[in-house]
Amino acid sequence: MTSWIEFGRGPLFRLCFALMVLGLLRILILTSLGIVEAYQRNPDKIVPWKEIRNKTLAWLLPIGRLWKQRPIYSLFSFLFHASMIVTPLFLASHILLWKNAVGFGWPSLPQELANWLTLLVIVTALGLFFGRVLDPRSRPVSRFQDYLWPLLIATPFVTGYIASNAVIGPRTYQQMMLVHIYAADLIMLMVPFTKIAHCVLMPLSQLVTAVAWKFPAQAGDRVIETLGFADRPTWMPKPRLAAEPAAAVPAKKEGAK
Amino acid sequence: MFLPGIAAASLESSSTSRTEKRRERIEGASLEGVSVRPLSTEEKSKAFALPKKSEVVQRQRLPVRYHVEDFDVEDRPRRFLEAFAAILKHTNYRLALDHYIRVSAKCARCTVACQVYDATGDPHDIPCYRSELLLSVYRRHFTLSGMLRARILGDPGLTDEKIQEMADSFYNCTACRRCHFECPMGIDHALITHLGRYILSEIGVAPRALVVSTREQLIGATGNTSGIPLPALLDTLEFLTEDIQDQKGIHVPFPVDQEGAEYLFVPAVSDFMMEAETLKGIAAVFKATGDSWTIGSKYFDGINYGLFYSDHVLEHVLRKIRAEAERLKVKKVLIGECGHASRSAKFFYPTYCGGKDALPVVSILEYTHQALKEGRIKLDPKIVTERVTYHDPCNMARPGWIVNQPREVLRAFCADYVEMVPNGRMNICCGGGGGTVSIDEIRPYRTAVGGRLKAEQIRDTKANYCVAPCSNCKKQLRELMEDQGVECEIGGLHDLIYKAIILPKDTPSGDEKQEESAEGSVSLAAGSEDPGNEGGES
Numbered sequence: 001m002t003s004w005i006e007f008g009r010g011p012l013f014r015l016c017f018a019l020m021v022l023g024l025l026r027i028l029i030l031t032s033l034g035i036v037e038a039y040q041r042n043p044d045k046i047v048p049w050k051e052i053r054n055k056t057l058a059w060l061l062p063i064g065r066l067w068k069q070r071p072i073y074s075l076f077s078f079l080f081h082a083s084m085i086v087t088p089l090f091l092a093s094h095i096l097l098w099k100n101a102v103g104f105g106w107p108s109l110p111q112e113l114a115n116w117l118t119l120l121v122i123v124t125a126l127g128l129f130f131g132r133v134l135d136p137r138s139r140p141v142s143r144f145q146d147y148l149w150p151l152l153i154a155t156p157f158v159t160g161y162i163a164s165n166a167v168i169g170p171r172t173y174q175q176m177m178l179v180h181i182y183a184a185d186l187i188m189l190m191v192p193f194t195k196i197a198h199c200v201l202m203p204l205s206q207l208v209t210a211v212a213w214k215f216p217a218q219a220g221d222r223v224i225e226t227l228g229f230a231d232r233p234t235w236m237p238k239p240r241l242a243a244e245p246a247a248a249v250p251a252k253k254e255g256a257k
Numbered sequence: 258m259f260l261p262g263i264a265a266a267s268l269e270s271s272s273t274s275r276t277e278k279r280r281e282r283i284e285g286a287s288l289e290g291v292s293v294r295p296l297s298t299e300e301k302s303k304a305f306a307l308p309k310k311s312e313v314v315q316r317q318r319l320p321v322r323y324h325v326e327d328f329d330v331e332d333r334p335r336r337f338l339e340a341f342a343a344i345l346k347h348t349n350y351r352l353a354l355d356h357y358i359r360v361s362a363k364c365a366r367c368t369v370a371c372q373v374y375d376a377t378g379d380p381h382d383i384p385c386y387r388s389e390l391l392l393s394v395y396r397r398h399f400t401l402s403g404m405l406r407a408r409i410l411g412d413p414g415l416t417d418e419k420i421q422e423m424a425d426s427f428y429n430c431t432a433c434r435r436c437h438f439e440c441p442m443g444i445d446h447a448l449i450t451h452l453g454r455y456i457l458s459e460i461g462v463a464p465r466a467l468v469v470s471t472r473e474q475l476i477g478a479t480g481n482t483s484g485i486p487l488p489a490l491l492d493t494l495e496f497l498t499e500d501i502q503d504q505k506g507i508h509v510p511f512p513v514d515q516e517g518a519e520y521l522f523v524p525a526v527s528d529f530m531m532e533a534e535t536l537k538g539i540a541a542v543f544k545a546t547g548d549s550w551t552i553g554s555k556y557f558d559g560i561n562y563g564l565f566y567s568d569h570v571l572e573h574v575l576r577k578i579r580a581e582a583e584r585l586k587v588k589k590v591l592i593g594e595c596g597h598a599s600r601s602a603k604f605f606y607p608t609y610c611g612g613k614d615a616l617p618v619v620s621i622l623e624y625t626h627q628a629l630k631e632g633r634i635k636l637d638p639k640i641v642t643e644r645v646t647y648h649d650p651c652n653m654a655r656p657g658w659i660v661n662q663p664r665e666v667l668r669a670f671c672a673d674y675v676e677m678v679p680n681g682r683m684n685i686c687c688g689g690g691g692g693t694v695s696i697d698e699i700r701p702y703r704t705a706v707g708g709r710l711k712a713e714q715i716r717d718t719k720a721n722y723c724v725a726p727c728s729n730c731k732k733q734l735r736e737l738m739e740d741q742g743v744e745c746e747i748g749g750l751h752d753l754i755y756k757a758i759i760l761p762k763d764t765p766s767g768d769e770k771q772e773e774s775a776e777g778s779v780s781l782a783a784g785s786e787d788p789g790n791e792g793g794e795s
Contacts, residue, residue, distance in 0.1 A: 031356055038349035043612030044605075051657065059441050069369040069439065077364070138365040140380030141389065146363045193402070198360040198442055205360060205443025212353035212448060217609050219347040220569025226343040227459065233569060234458055235472045 001174050008181035009097070016188040023192025024200045031204055035211050042214040047207075055206045073131055080124035083117040084153060088184075090114070093164070118161045125154035145194050152190075155183040294713075296376055296705065304705040308698040318417065319462065321425045323696045326468060328461025334415040338398055340459035345399065348568070350452050354395045357449070360442045361385070361392065367436040367446065372685055373429055376709040381422075382429060384436040384446040390423050391453045424462045427453045428699075431707055432565065432691030433651040438683065450691070454566040466696045467562045471570050474558060480577070481526040481558035490557065493529050501537055507760050509537075509544045514585065515551035520619070521582045522550050523559035523602075524593025525728035532728065535594050538751025541758045542625050545634040550591065553581040559598035560728075564605075564652075565692030571601060572609045578602065579610040590618045594749045596650030596727035597692075603658065620653065622726055622750060626662035629669060635759040636670035644673040645753070646720035648711075648734065649684035650727035657682050663726060663750050670757045677714045685710050687725065689733025703733060704740035712741035726750045 039047070058065060066074040088094055092108035099105035109117070129150040132138045159180040163173055191197065224233050232240035296304075307314065307322060314320050318330045329336075345351045367384040368374050374382040381387070394415050396403040407414065427450050434447040457463060470482035479486050494511040501509045512518065528535055543550050556577045563571025582590055590606065592599045599620045607615040628634045647667055653659040660681045667674050679685065688708025693699060704712075711734070715723055723745050725731050734747040 027359060031352070034352040034355065038352045041349060042608055044608035045613065046607060048656075055443070059443065062441065070366060073366075135365070136380070137368040137383065138363070141363045141365050141383055141385045143363060195360065195362050198362060201356060201360045202442060205356065208353055208356045209437070209443055209445040209448065212349050213445070213604070214349065215568050215571075215605065215608055216348060218572070219344075220567070220572050222347040223340070223343045223459070224569065226346060227340060234461070234463070234567065235468065235475050235570065237472065237476075 001178060005174065005177055005181060008178065008185060012185050013181070013188075016185040020188040020191050024197065027192060027197055028200050028204075031201060031208065035204065035207060038211045038214065041216045043217050044214050047210055047214075052206045052210055056203055059205075060203060073128075073135075076124045076127040076131065079120055080128060080150075083120045083124070084157075087114055087117040087121060087157070115161070115165060118157050121157045122154050122161070125150040125157070129154075149194070149196065152183065152187060156180045156187070159183070296378075296709070300705045301377070304702040306701065319421060319424060321421070321428065321462075322699050322702060323428055323464040324466070324698060325462055326465050333417055333420050333460060336460045337420055337456060338394075338415060340456050341394070341398070344452070344456060344459070350448075351399075353445075353448060354392065354399075354452075357388070357442075357444050358392050358396050358400070361388075361444060362442055364441065366439050366441060370436045370439040372433075372435070372688070372710040373431065373706060376706045381426060384430070385444075387426050387430060388444065388446045388449040390419070390426060391449050391456075394419070420457075420462075423453055424457055427457065428464065428691075428693060428696075429702075429706075430691060431651075431686045431688060431693060433686035434655045435651070435683065435686065437655075447691075451565075455568055458567045463566050464692070464696045466698075467566055467692050470560070470695065471562050471567075471574075474560070475570070475573055475577075480556055482560045482562070483526045483530060483558075485526060485529060487554055490529055490552075491554075493533075494552070497533060497537055497540070500533070501540065505541070505760055507544070507762065509540045509760070511536075511540055512549070512551045514554045515549065517586050518549040518551040519588050520548065520550040520591040520624075521578075521585055521587040521589070522552050522591045522593065522621075523557060523578055523581075523598070524621075525560045525595035525598050526558035527560070527728050527732075528593055528595075529557075532594070532731070532749060532752075534752035534755055535749035536751075538749070538753075538755030538758070539593065539621055541755050541760060542621075542628060542634055542751065545758060545760055546628045547633075551585060551587065553585055555584060556581040559592050559595055559602065561598055561601040562692055562695070564597050564601040571605060575602065575606055575609045578606070579616075582616055588616065590616050591624060592618065592620050594621060594726040594728065594751060596652035596729060598728075599650075599659070600652035600656070604656070620659055622653070622659050622663050622666075625751070625754065626666050629666055634754075636754065636757045637759055638670045638672060638757070640757040641671045641722075641753055642673070643721040644675060644719060645671045645722045645724060646675050646677055646715065646718045647680070648677065648687065648715075648723055648725040648730060649680060649682075650725065650730050651684065651686050651690050653727070654682055654684050663724070666750065666754070667724065671753070675718050675720055677718055685714055687711050687727075687730040687733045688737060689729055694729045694733045700736060700740075704737045708733060708737040708741070712737050712743050715745050716741075716743050720745055722746045722748065722753070724748065724750050724753065 039045075062074075062078065066078055087109070090107070090109040091114050092111060095105045095108045108114075129147065132142055132146060132150075156179075159176040162168065163176040163180060168176070187196075191199065221230070224230055229240050234240070305322070307320060309322075309324065316330075317325055317327065318333075319325055345354075363385060365383060365385060371382065371384050374384070397407055397412060397414055398404070406412070430447070430450045432447045432450055434445065437443075437445045437447065440446070454463070458468075473479060473484050474482045477484065491513065494513065498509060498511060501507065522539070524536070524539075558574075559578070561571060561574040563569065563574055578590060590602060592602050599618075602618045603620070606618050607613070610616070625634070629636070645667060647664060649660065664674075677684070686707070687694075688706070688711055689703050690707075693703055693707065715734075715738070721744075723734060725734050725747055726749050731747050731749065737743070738745055738747060
């Protein structure tokens, strides 16, 4: 089991970490290029920069506005995000691992506080999970990954908490560490391919929306040209397909019959 | 000259706007301020009843509440995907779709902002659910992961049923864009709805009411959505001038085809038939300020249903406005009291009509506010005594463009002005947004579901008069007041201004500039010649 743990926090960790970073970089670059392309494509260069900045900042630090609607859910969500980011990054033992491998470290949280924050992550993650399951507003829009994520994220926190705090035998400790490490690797691996991509894309959202509302000139003409109806746009007196059945359509009908 | 008691209304703009902003922050973002009776089963069945004959539904294979023109129903999914692909190729939507499928966290926070969901409680009306209808098609057919996933899981892809669900769902949305403010991920569900309607229109699924109006506007003989012939328009203008002469004793012209004027005035064309008071108010404001303005005889319709269902239409209608502006060599385009016309011109005119060189677009509300601020018009604060409230048209208020201007004008002369809660950028839609107000057959839906919250909101203010500077909002709100039994008169901002405005007298000693514009070949003299010319040509 020791070798599995070593593998999980050695080569596998490096691989997953690299994939996460590269994957996130990829979508970040793709989105940024997309924004530039869309901006260049349309002739209207008036972009409400100030408003985009304000909206983006307001949602990055939603302390002022979050509580007005669904306050309990918002509180859980906010605490979950905050503690979930802070705890693993500033945990003394994680920093020590990093320091041994790379050579530099950074100040850590006091262990007592880290413990409380870990509990907070677990409680809020469960709260979000059950909130999603029980709330009739969330259930209809939820996908499998939406249920999975709070539980998956809670896993390394639960196991990490048990491993570092509970009085357990060395075997159980190793089991806990195994789950802790592999769950964390799995999370990192999945980040760029799932909704967690919002960790890097969210700051671009308002800009994307603003640019996407700018339509390139003559796009409509080109669309119907591509569709082969340049001479019969939708506003012609008779619907274009009823008036001019394309050669392919009746042929297909006969074939079907 | 005037009575000393009449304090010619002025503005304390900076302080008002600051408190206003603060009020907006505090009061915004809440549906909870308004108490709404839940929708009864009877109301629900009425609102969602199919007005179409069963054989039509069968023939068109489209069980939606609005009428659709007959169109090829074969192979709908394939044609939908072709149209989708063509649109993705030539537009910027791919950027948004890619982004939205990556970040969408399905937190359902948008439910707190949606008035339709608030009224029905139906999960299909959750904005995120509605967007997912289209996003799932995009994911399945236009992304690598979706295609791989479909191979593995054997997903059949887009089906007829799904298209029908979209056709139904996208026209339940009033496109008020309120949910955008509540989405932590910054997703704009109205953009998705807009795109969805555009793709559907390319395969022939678009409300007949909108399509027929657009057709008349773009290729019809009259060139406007209401089908008003030019002579009728000129008659109306003449009548309005006489009316003002009778009521105010002053000659107030409606200039037609005045080349080189500063403003080309394009109102929603239905105003010429339905909103005479608004137009009189606007003419009176111009009389007072003395600025030159003109109505174009070749094109005078600001309505642009393209904003609701097709980018292609949006562009072609704006091009018509541009052609008229260039013909008359005006300096600015002035849009009348109309929300969607203002937004489609303000935010899309630069896109389609010359980028940086495009003429500036001004709303009449901005213009009047500016004139009042500069002291160029005088309003009598003793005339309007009833309780007045203001309804923000979504298309103007949501981008934060026109929020405080009309309020400052109203506060300047209405003694009893009250606010709805919430208001401003977070206002609640009248329930007829997104073009649905033009679709008469879905009136039961609009007044029972779409405008449910708005009716309560207006009832709560106990106002006698609700200012709604938007033709669509006015029509919807009047129907809403009638169907929901609320006692409140609906009108435009300039209706009230017309009542209260103090016009300069037409005396020889008066301002010469105004005299010129009143008597010159500007107005009806020029206008009345036009029908003859038109007749000669045709």
